[in-house]
Amino acid sequence: MNVFRALVRRELSVFFQGPNGFIIIAAVMFLIGLGFIVVLSGLNGEATPMPVTQVFYGTYFFWVILLLIAPMITMRSFAMERASGTYETLMTAPIGDWQVVLSKFTGALIFYMILWLPLLACSIVVRLYVGESAVLGFGTMLTSALGILMVGSLYMSIGCFASALTRNQAVAAVSGFALGAALFFTGFFSYFAGDRTDWLSQLARHISLANHMESFTRGVIDLSSIVFFLSLTGLFLYLTHKVVESRRWK
Amino acid sequence: MIEVQNLTKRYGQHVALDGVSFSVNTGEVVGFLGPNGAGKSTTMRILTTFMAATSGSARVAGDCVFEQPDRVRERIGYMPENNPLPLDLRASDYLTFRAQLKRLANSTEAERVSEVMGQCGIADVANRFIGQLSRGYRQRVGMADALLAKPELIVLDEPTSGLDPNQVRAVRRLIRELAGDHTMLISSHILSEIEMTCDRVVILHQGKLLASGDLNELMAKADAAVTAEVNAPLPEVKQWATDLALGQAEIAEQPDGYVRCRFSGAKNSDTRERIFAAATDRGWPLRELSRQAPSLEDLFVSLTHGKEGQR
Numbered sequence: 001m002n003v004f005r006a007l008v009r010r011e012l013s014v015f016f017q018g019p020n021g022f023i024i025i026a027a028v029m030f031l032i033g034l035g036f037i038v039v040l041s042g043l044n045g046e047a048t049p050m051p052v053t054q055v056f057y058g059t060y061f062f063w064v065i066l067l068l069i070a071p072m073i074t075m076r077s078f079a080m081e082r083a084s085g086t087y088e089t090l091m092t093a094p095i096g097d098w099q100v101v102l103s104k105f106t107g108a109l110i111f112y113m114i115l116w117l118p119l120l121a122c123s124i125v126v127r128l129y130v131g132e133s134a135v136l137g138f139g140t141m142l143t144s145a146l147g148i149l150m151v152g153s154l155y156m157s158i159g160c161f162a163s164a165l166t167r168n169q170a171v172a173a174v175s176g177f178a179l180g181a182a183l184f185f186t187g188f189f190s191y192f193a194g195d196r197t198d199w200l201s202q203l204a205r206h207i208s209l210a211n212h213m214e215s216f217t218r219g220v221i222d223l224s225s226i227v228f229f230l231s232l233t234g235l236f237l238y239l240t241h242k243v244v245e246s247r248r249w250k
Numbered sequence: 251m252i253e254v255q256n257l258t259k260r261y262g263q264h265v266a267l268d269g270v271s272f273s274v275n276t277g278e279v280v281g282f283l284g285p286n287g288a289g290k291s292t293t294m295r296i297l298t299t300f301m302a303a304t305s306g307s308a309r310v311a312g313d314c315v316f317e318q319p320d321r322v323r324e325r326i327g328y329m330p331e332n333n334p335l336p337l338d339l340r341a342s343d344y345l346t347f348r349a350q351l352k353r354l355a356n357s358t359e360a361e362r363v364s365e366v367m368g369q370c371g372i373a374d375v376a377n378r379f380i381g382q383l384s385r386g387y388r389q390r391v392g393m394a395d396a397l398l399a400k401p402e403l404i405v406l407d408e409p410t411s412g413l414d415p416n417q418v419r420a421v422r423r424l425i426r427e428l429a430g431d432h433t434m435l436i437s438s439h440i441l442s443e444i445e446m447t448c449d450r451v452v453i454l455h456q457g458k459l460l461a462s463g464d465l466n467e468l469m470a471k472a473d474a475a476v477t478a479e480v481n482a483p484l485p486e487v488k489q490w491a492t493d494l495a496l497g498q499a500e501i502a503e504q505p506d507g508y509v510r511c512r513f514s515g516a517k518n519s520d521t522r523e524r525i526f527a528a529a530t531d532r533g534w535p536l537r538e539l540s541r542q543a544p545s546l547e548d549l550f551v552s553l554t555h556g557k558e559g560q561r
Contacts (some may be wrong), residue, residue, distance in 0.1 A: 006350035015340040085334025089395070092298045092330075093351040094323040248302040248316075 003095055004103055011107025014076060025057065026213055028065055028115045035061030036122045047189055050116075053123075053144040054217040063210075065115075066155060067099035067184060071176035074159025075169045077104040082167035097244045101160065101237060108156040109149075116148055120182065140219035147216025151209060155180050157236035164243040184209055251276045251403055251433045252297065259292050259457075263294035266292045268457040269306070274450075276402075279429045281444030281465070282437035284454035285550070290437040293454070294407050297435070298328040303480075312405060320516050320560060324352075327396030329384055331407040333389055337381030341372055341391050344380060345398065352399040358490045370394040370424060386417030393424060402558050404434045409442060422447055423458065441549070453553065476515040478525050479538040484509055486532075494528055508537065514548070 037173030039055050056062060081087040090100065120141075127136045162176035163169075187208030194201070205211060212225040252274040259267040267289045274280045282290045296303050297310060298537045299319035307314065313321045320358040336344060345363045354362055367373045370390040375383055380391060389409065396404050409425065410418045425436065425447045438444050444451055445465060452462040461468055476496070480487060484501070488511040491499040502508050513521065522539050543550075 002356075003351055003353060006347055010347055014338065043256070085330060085332060088295070088300055088330040089334060090321055090350075090351075092300050092328050093348070094320060094353065095351055096320070130475075131330055184458070228478070247300070248319075 001122055002053065006068055006106045007095070007099065007192050008110070011077070012110060014080075015073075015108075015111050021078075022046030024106055025115060028069055029118050031061050031065050032116075032118045032122065034121060035059050040126075053140050054214065056119075057144075057147075057185070057210075057217045058199045062213075063184065066145050066151060067177065069115065070112070070155035070180060071113050071159050071162065071173045073115075074108050074156055074163050074176060075173035076163070076242075077160050079166050079169045079172040080166040082170070091244075091247075092118065097241055101164075101241045101244055104238060105153075105156055105240075106208075110158065112152045112156060113149065116145075125146055143219050143221055144217045146221065147225075149225065150216070151213060153204060153233045154229050154236070157233045157240065158183070161236045161240045183207070187211065195201065251278075251311055252435065253307075253309040253312075254293070254297070255307045256300055257293065257296065257308055258304050259296065259301075262303045266457050267296075269341045269542075270454065270457070270459045271306075272452045272462050273395070274433060274435060274461060276433050278450055279425075279434045279436065279448045281451040282446035282454065283441065283444050283451050284437075284460075285439055288439075288454040289457040290439075290454055291407055292457075294328070294330075294405055294435070294437060298326055299323055300330075304349070322538060324399070325402045326400060326405055327401035327403070329392040329396045329407060329409060332411075333392035333393060333409075335380045335388055338378055338379065340379055341383065341387075342367065342376040344391065345394055357374040364396045367390055369397065369427075384417075385559070386413055386420065389395070389413060389417065389421055390424070393421070394429065397428070398529070402433060403430065404432045406436045406519045408439075410438070410440075418443075434509060434534050453549075455550060455553070460550070468553075469549060471549075474544050475512055475542045476521050476525060477510065477512045477538060477540050477542065478529065478536065479504070480509045480529050481508050481535040481537070482532070487511065490528065490532065496525070506523070510538075538560055 011170065015024075038059050038061070042055065049188060078087070081090060091097075118151040121138055123141055130136065158179050159172075159176040160181060164173050165175065187204070187210055190201070190203035190208040190211060192204075204222075212222070212228060215222045216226060251274075254273065255271045257267050258265070270289070270293065280292070284290050295301050296308055297315060299315050299322050302316055307316075309315065310322045311325055313325075315322050328486045331428065339347070342363060346359065349359045349363055364373070364376075367376055370392050370393055372387060372394060375387055380388060381431070383391065393406070393409065395408065406425070412422050413421065420441070425434070428434065436444070436447060448465065450463065451465045453460040453468070454480065464497055482490075484503050488501055491501060491511055492515070494513070498514050500512040500514075501509060515523070522541055526536065
């Protein structure tokens with residue numbers, strides 16, 4: 001456990017020792033702020049039946065942040081170590097492959113959650129001015145945070161996998177983005193599916209990230225959503241581990 | 251300590267290691283010698299469990315590097331080629347991080363880190379970022395990391411490459427200091443380096459084991475070259491050189507009338523007396539007569555020729 005903590009701390013220090021992490025934080029703050037303005041101007045004077053959180057995820061900003069920023073967080077994880085050669089000292093230390101994979105994933109996920117802190121400030125502002133718990137209850141904020149964590153863990157695992165495949169950070173970022181975007185846009189087929197009940201339409205609805213996210217932001221914890229995110233995260237972490245391990249049988 | 255048998259590594263079609271076998275006893279300092287691309291780094295990466303061999307076996311202190319990598323990793327301190335380090339960390343922070351990975355107990359961790367920093371002479375740069383350190387200092391940070399867990403076996407891949415002469419001397423001194431307490435495997439493509447630091451050498455060439463054993467014994471088998479400068483007309487010198495029959499002779503006329511002859515390929519014997527006698531017989535002034543110790547290149551040439559001769 002001590003070793004794992006040291007590894008995660010090292011992962012986080014990579015973000016904060018240089019300008020990289022702060023640039024990402026600034027970009028995300030800008031996008032969250034922009035989204036916040038859009039939400040506020042939308043709410044201005046109009047009554048809405050949805051909680052504010054749900055309105056926010058209805059805007060594009062949430063998904064832009066997720067799709068664009070996630071690969072920027074994870075692109076360094078393995079690719080940088082490979083490019084600089086420190087991968088060799090890391091993998092010959094008395095630690096297991098799983099420890100390395102999970103620590104890189106955990107470090108990325110913690111940094112990703114830090115990125116969303118400004119959203120908490122935005123929520124508090126809304127809450128203070130509206131003063132009505134129906135608009136933004138503690139419960140919906142909590143389930144929304146859980147949703148952000150779930151989507152984030154999936155995208156961090158995808159990004160780690162992409163980064164493990166290459167020694168080039170740009171390639172890691174682009175392939176991570178492509179994988180993440182492909183998954184996101186596949187979910188769009190659920191719009192065409194309508195309310196048909198054939199297996200393809202049901203599948204489209206099931207892999208629609210927007211659908212899963214919507215229930216979280218409505219204040220609902222859907223077990224099938226949790227299983228969906230956790231199993232896909234597990235799958236990509238498993239694949240990442242296989243890639244890391246492959247140096248020993250290639 | 252190390253037992254390597256029939257180790258083979260293929261990258262697709264390319265054979266990086268071809269049936270290499272050797273062993274290293276506890277407490278020995280062994281030099282791993284060979285030109286670039288000979289398979290030195292590949293062997294070291296396999297021994298340090300970084301990657302697996304295509305076939306063959308390798309054991310460190312009895313533990314197989316493929317089946318018990320965790321146990322092997324606990325016994326080794328490894329500095330890879332080009333000494334990769336995270337440039338964004340301070341030297342002391344990096345070593346503390348490494349100490350944690352190597353499971354040094356919390357209580358001894360700080361103590362051990364400052365101990366190795368003192369030993370490697372980096373205590374004065376402990377709080378500087380590694381990215382700001384000179385190559386010589388970085389090399390010593392890498393070596394400090396290798397020493398950290400007091401490993402039984404220290405593996406250093408090209409520890410002096412890219413250093414200036416003073417830094418090379420400092421690293422060599424450090425290696426000699428460590429030699430007493432650890433088994434060491436050091437790779438290099440520079441012979442003099444291995445000569446100064448190692449008890450025994452393992453020579454690789456194109457993925458094959460050329461020779462292993464005491465360096466002086468191996469060098470005795472290599473051909474030394476003898477250079478002579480005589481004052482005589484060029485055609486006569488050429489005839490004289492052929493008559494001497496001391497192997498291959500390179501002959502070049504100097505601007506001041508002297509002719510320079512370099513005889514190489516004289517096995518196991520010092521031919522200077524014969525050359526001197528032959529020159530004085532003809533009454534030629536002789537102004538230089540010297541024997542050059544065989545270079546690594548010469549050793550390779552004689553070893554590879556020997557191999558081909560046996561086939």
